[in-house]
Amino acid sequence: MTRRFRILAAALAVGLAGTLSLAASNQALAQDKIKIGYAISKTGPNAGGANITQIPNYQLWFKELNDKGGLMIGGKRVPIEVIEYDDRSNSEEAVRAVERLITQDKVDLLLPPWGTGLNLAVGPVFNKYGYPQLTFSAVTDQAPALVKRWPNSFWFLGTSVQYINALVDLLSKQQKAGKINGTVAMISVADGFGIDLSKAARDGLGKAGFKLAMDKSYPVGTQDMSPMISEAQRSGADTFIAFSYPPDTVAINDQAKVASFAPKVMFTGVGTGFPLFPQRFGANVEGIMSLGGWNPNNAGTAEYRKKHVAMHSRDPDYWGSQLGYVSLQMLEQAVERVGKIDRAAIVKELQTGTFDTVLGKIKLVDNMPPKGTYAYIGQWQNGFFTGIAPDGANMKPMVIPKPAWK
Amino acid sequence: MFVEALLTGITLGGMYALVAMGLTLQYGVARIMNLSYGEILVAAAFAVFWLFTVAGFNPLIGMAMVAPAALVINWVIYRILLLPLVRRAKTRDALEVDSILATFGLLFVVQGVMLVLFGGAYYSYSFLAIPVDVFGVTIAANRLLALAFAAVIGLALYIGLTRTRAGTALRAVAVDPVSAQLVAIDVRAAAAIAFALGGGLVAAGGVLVSMFLTFNANIGVVFTMKALIVVIMGGVGNMLGALVAGLILGLTETFVATWIDPGLTLAATYSIFLIILLVRPQGLFGRGGR
Numbered sequence: 001m002t003r004r005f006r007i008l009a010a011a012l013a014v015g016l017a018g019t020l021s022l023a024a025s026n027q028a029l030a031q032d033k034i035k036i037g038y039a040i041s042k043t044g045p046n047a048g049g050a051n052i053t054q055i056p057n058y059q060l061w062f063k064e065l066n067d068k069g070g071l072m073i074g075g076k077r078v079p080i081e082v083i084e085y086d087d088r089s090n091s092e093e094a095v096r097a098v099e100r101l102i103t104q105d106k107v108d109l110l111l112p113p114w115g116t117g118l119n120l121a122v123g124p125v126f127n128k129y130g131y132p133q134l135t136f137s138a139v140t141d142q143a144p145a146l147v148k149r150w151p152n153s154f155w156f157l158g159t160s161v162q163y164i165n166a167l168v169d170l171l172s173k174q175q176k177a178g179k180i181n182g183t184v185a186m187i188s189v190a191d192g193f194g195i196d197l198s199k200a201a202r203d204g205l206g207k208a209g210f211k212l213a214m215d216k217s218y219p220v221g222t223q224d225m226s227p228m229i230s231e232a233q234r235s236g237a238d239t240f241i242a243f244s245y246p247p248d249t250v251a252i253n254d255q256a257k258v259a260s261f262a263p264k265v266m267f268t269g270v271g272t273g274f275p276l277f278p279q280r281f282g283a284n285v286e287g288i289m290s291l292g293g294w295n296p297n298n299a300g301t302a303e304y305r306k307k308h309v310a311m312h313s314r315d316p317d318y319w320g321s322q323l324g325y326v327s328l329q330m331l332e333q334a335v336e337r338v339g340k341i342d343r344a345a346i347v348k349e350l351q352t353g354t355f356d357t358v359l360g361k362i363k364l365v366d367n368m369p370p371k372g373t374y375a376y377i378g379q380w381q382n383g384f385f386t387g388i389a390p391d392g393a394n395m396k397p398m399v400i401p402k403p404a405w406k
Numbered sequence: 407m408f409v410e411a412l413l414t415g416i417t418l419g420g421m422y423a424l425v426a427m428g429l430t431l432q433y434g435v436a437r438i439m440n441l442s443y444g445e446i447l448v449a450a451a452f453a454v455f456w457l458f459t460v461a462g463f464n465p466l467i468g469m470a471m472v473a474p475a476a477l478v479i480n481w482v483i484y485r486i487l488l489l490p491l492v493r494r495a496k497t498r499d500a501l502e503v504d505s506i507l508a509t510f511g512l513l514f515v516v517q518g519v520m521l522v523l524f525g526g527a528y529y530s531y532s533f534l535a536i537p538v539d540v541f542g543v544t545i546a547a548n549r550l551l552a553l554a555f556a557a558v559i560g561l562a563l564y565i566g567l568t569r570t571r572a573g574t575a576l577r578a579v580a581v582d583p584v585s586a587q588l589v590a591i592d593v594r595a596a597a598a599i600a601f602a603l604g605g606g607l608v609a610a611g612g613v614l615v616s617m618f619l620t621f622n623a624n625i626g627v628v629f630t631m632k633a634l635i636v637v638i639m640g641g642v643g644n645m646l647g648a649l650v651a652g653l654i655l656g657l658t659e660t661f662v663a664t665w666i667d668p669g670l671t672l673a674a675t676y677s678i679f680l681i682i683l684l685v686r687p688q689g690l691f692g693r694g695g696r
Contacts, residue, residue, distance in 0.1 A: 043517070047526030048622045089624075190669055218668040221628055223619060224418045224656075226545075227663035230410060246528050247620035254618065258537045258546040271528070276620075280530050 034071050034341065036062075037083040037107035039097035039122075041114050044089025045220075048246055050114035052274055053137055053317045057324040058111060060311055065332070072336040087113055091121035098122045102129050108341045109331070116140050116192050123150055130343045132334075132350055134327040137320050139163070141196060147367040152347045154367045156323040158376075163291055164200040166376040166389040168208045170398055171239060171265065175210075179400050180238035180264050185214035187228050187252075188243035193270065197243040213237045222248065225255045232261065238401075239265040246271030253281060253288070257405040264401035265289065273318030273378065273385050285380040287402030292319025293378020293387030295394040300358035318378060318385035323369070326357040410543045411664040412657070417545055419656020420553030421615060423649045425629055426636035427559060428608030434643020435580045435600035437498060438488055438505040442513035443608060443633060444626030449516055450476055450612030451621050455529055465533050469613040473606045480605025484598045487512065492594065498583070513626070520623035530620040548617035555614055559607065560649040567645060576600055580643045608633075635675070639682050641692025651690060654678065 038058065041050045062082055069077035083105050087094035094113050101107045102125070110131040112119055116138040126133040127150040136156040140146070143155040174180045184205055188194035194217060205212060213235035216228060225248065232240050240263040242252050249271035256266070271277060272290030294301055301322050308316045316322065333356070334349040335341070354363040362369055375387025381399055388398045425447065432440045440446075453475075454468035463471070491508060495501035534548040567573035578586040579596045586593050615621075615629075636655060640647025655675055662674040682690060 042526060043521065043624055045624060047521075047624045048528045051526035051622075052528070187668070216668050218663070219672045222668065222671065223421070224414065224660070224663075226414045227411065227660055228668055230407075230414075231664070247530075247625075250528075250530050250620040251618070254532075254535055254546070258535060259544050260537065274528070276528055276530055280532055 031073070031078060031108075031341070034073070034078050034080045034109065035083060035105065035107040036080055036109045036111065037085075037101035037105055038111035039085040039087040039094050039101065039113055040111075041089040041118070042086040046089035046115050046118070049137065049270065053320040054114045054324060056308060056312045056316065057321060057328060060308060060325070061328040061332075063311065064307075071332065073341070074339045083107060087118065089118075091118055094118045094122050095125055098125045102131070109335070111328075112136070112138075116196075120146075123153055126150070127152055130347070132331065132343060132347045134331055134350070136324040136327050139193065139196065141200065143368060144366060151351070151367070152343075154327070154350060154364065156327050156369055157320060158368050160196045160200040161204070162371070162390075163376045164197065164204040167201070167241075167267070168204040168210075169391070170377060170389050171205075171210065172208045174265070174398070174400055181236075182210050183213045183235065183237040184210050184239040184241060185232040185235045185237035185263075186212055186216075186241045186243075187214070187232070188217045189220055189222075189245050189248060189269070190217040191220050191245070193245070194243040197269075201241065201243070210239075218248075220245065223251070225251045226259070228252075229255045229259050229261055232263070233259060238263055239267070241265075241267045242269055244269035244271070246274060246276075249290075250277070250280060253277075253284075257281075257284060260405060262402055262404045266402045270319070272380075275315035275317075278380070278383065283383075284405055285383070287380060287399050289377060289379045289388070289398075290319070290385075291377065292317075293375035293385055294318055294322065295375070295387055296384050296396075298359070298394070300360065304358045322358060323374060326359050326362065326369075329357045330355040330362065407664070409541055411660050413540055413543045413545060415657035415660030416653060417549045417553045417656070418660055419653035420556040421549065421652075422632060422636050422655050423560060423652025424552055424556035424611045424614060425608070426633040426640070426648045426652055427556070427563070427645060428604040428606075428611065429630075429633040430637045430640065430643055430645060430648045431563075431600050431604035431607065433637055435576050436484070436488075436597040436604070437501055437580075437583070438484075438509065438597075438601055439502050440601075440604075441506060441509040441630060442516055442626070443509075444628065444630035445513050445516040445520075446476065446480070446605060446626075447608050447612035447615070447629045448621055448623065448626045449520060450609035451616035452520055452524055452529070452623075453609075454613045454616055455531055458531055458533065465531075465613060465617060469610055472613055473610040476609030477602045477606030481598055481602035483512070483605070484601040488601070489594065489598075492597065517623055517626065524623055526623055528620050528622045531616070533617045535618065546618060548614070551617070552611075552614040555610065556649065556652070559610070560645050564645040564649075577643075635679055637689075639679055639689055641689030644689070644691040647689055647691030 070079040085097040112135045119135045119138040133153045188198035267289040338345045372392045377389040457463040457468040491504040537544045640651035659671040
């Protein structure tokens with residue numbers, strides 16, 4: 001009885017596997033379009049960031065694919081079909097939408113949502129179904145651990161420690177050269193990004209012998225920065241660091257200008273590299289530092305910027321945008337090399353292959369771009385948000401002190 | 407340092423009061439709990455942004471266009487969307503619930519239109535961001551302007567509501583819509599005017615805050631919440647209450663941020679709100695409406 005059952009089960013399994021593989025090969029043969037899906041924050045508090053850094057890149061990539069006639073699969077161009085959902089900046093909604101994309105819409109490829117929180121939230125779903133997750137708007141120190149748990153996840157913006165190390169190196173050099181004192185004033189938004197970065201900065205600055213004369217966090221949506229700017233002004237610090245979100249970044253710089261607070265080093269958070277920033281502050285952006293930064297002499301990113309401006313009539317974000325485009329270029333090349341929608345093989349190719357991108361040839365290390373691929377810290381120099389750290393071939397020297405407000 | 411915190415707090419409080427005054431008219435007199443309030447504010451900010459950056463109008467001239475336009479639009483919204491609810495409502499509570507649902511829908515319509523026109527990205531422009539020296543404290547001119555408007559509008563409306571015949575009629579509607587009819591007040595017309603006036607006020611507030619705050623199509627709810635707190639704290643329908651409550655909130659936030667910790671500003675705001683609700687559930691100046 002048991003034996004017969006076992007044989008039956010085995011036969012059934014073989015048969016099932018047979019039909020499955022048959023179905024799979026049929027699908028590959030008959031595939032007349034590639035479905036690409038994503039859930040992103042079109043509304044809610046995340047929409048501001050998603051609309052600057054992420055959605056324009058997706059639209060640009062889709063347009064280029066459509067102009068070419070689709071994705072190259074097995075030697076011929078297969079047209080793409082795009083399915084988009086609004087996750088309303090809500091992680092449950094994002095998880096539901098991604099599950100729906102996979103199980104009901106049966107998309108071939110998934111693109112990630114915006115932000116650290118939502119990418120962490122949908123990570124298990126991407127992983128469960130084996131879809132590559134190429135995040136480029138998430139910064140987390142858990143990235144190396146996550147890559148072990150979810151080998152299909154890629155973290156193009158890396159970890160907060162990498163940014164802080166680069167920043168602390170810069171500051172230490174300036175202090176040794178006698179350009180700044182050893183006192184730092186730091187404020188941070190009480191949300192994922194601000195908490196992570198300020199924690200790393202507290203450690204990093206402390207180890208390098210800097211003293212934090214001010215270390216305050218403020219709630220998301222704070223509409224008046226003047227008490228904090230006054231305190232920073234009184235603290236006597238030569239270096240002012242704010243791990244802020246875009247509306248705060250603008251408000252902080254606005255208030256600093258009104259109060260004529262021009263520390264020798266002025267570093268502000270997300271939004272400093274947005275196109276709105278130079279629009280708003282004009283020549284006053286000179287010397288202000290933030291995360292990200294571009295190499296002004298890179299023809300690849302210059303070309304990318306031109307395409308971005310042509311399509312969206314505005315500059316990309318000078319931190320995440322170029323990496324977003326790079327991740328899409330890599331995904332496209334990986335699919336072409338694999339020659340079919342075999343997601344496990346695509347993940348493997350992304351992990352091990354070398355890719356031609358606007359940032360040059362890139363080979364990922366532990367699912368992240370290695371140090372030197374792009375700038376971690378940038379500074380507005382001559383109207384261009386220029387990469388200045390970590391030390392490397394394409395980095396420009398830091399300009400110090402920041403000029404007074406005009 | 408005390409003078410500095412005091413002045414900064416008053417400026418911030420003035421902005422809160424400014425943002426809340428329209429709602430106190432709409433909720434206090436017209437009895438419409440308008441959840442799309444913040445969206446109207448952001449729409450006005452977008453309108454003036456467009457007028458300033460594309461058409462080249464000074465935001466103050468922009469306000470002279472946007473606020474009357476908002477007044478008319480809000481009057482139309484009241485006549486078309488809300489009047490059927492008013493007719494149908496058997497009690498004031500029923501009207502409140504219906505108006506919450508209807509304006510919740512309106513919120514998404516206004517937000518959707520803004521998303522289609524401007525996308526979800528952040529917008530910001532610089533106007534009057536020049537330092538002004540007040541008693542040795544440097545404050546941005548645009549924030550002072552918002553404070554001045556709040557004070558002027560608040561006092562003007564307070565006097566208008568308490569000293570004029572039309573104002574008295576509006577207050578009568580706020581106190582008792584049924585009895586007001588008995589003394590030959592056209593309650594619906596009065597409520598429509600109050601709602602429209604509230605809409606014009608919030609648009610003016612939107613224009614003023616857009617001079618110093620970064621905004622996008624999704625942040626309306628932030629202003630609705632703030633306005634609601636101020637209105638309930640000050641006493642529903644009371645202009646002076648809104649002004650005082652706004653100033654209390656602004657001062658609390660600034661004092662806490664200066665001397666305790668900027669991270670506790672929200673906690674302080676809500677603690678004050680709670681205490682006032684416990685001690686005076688009708689709000690600071692609330693007396694069943696004034």
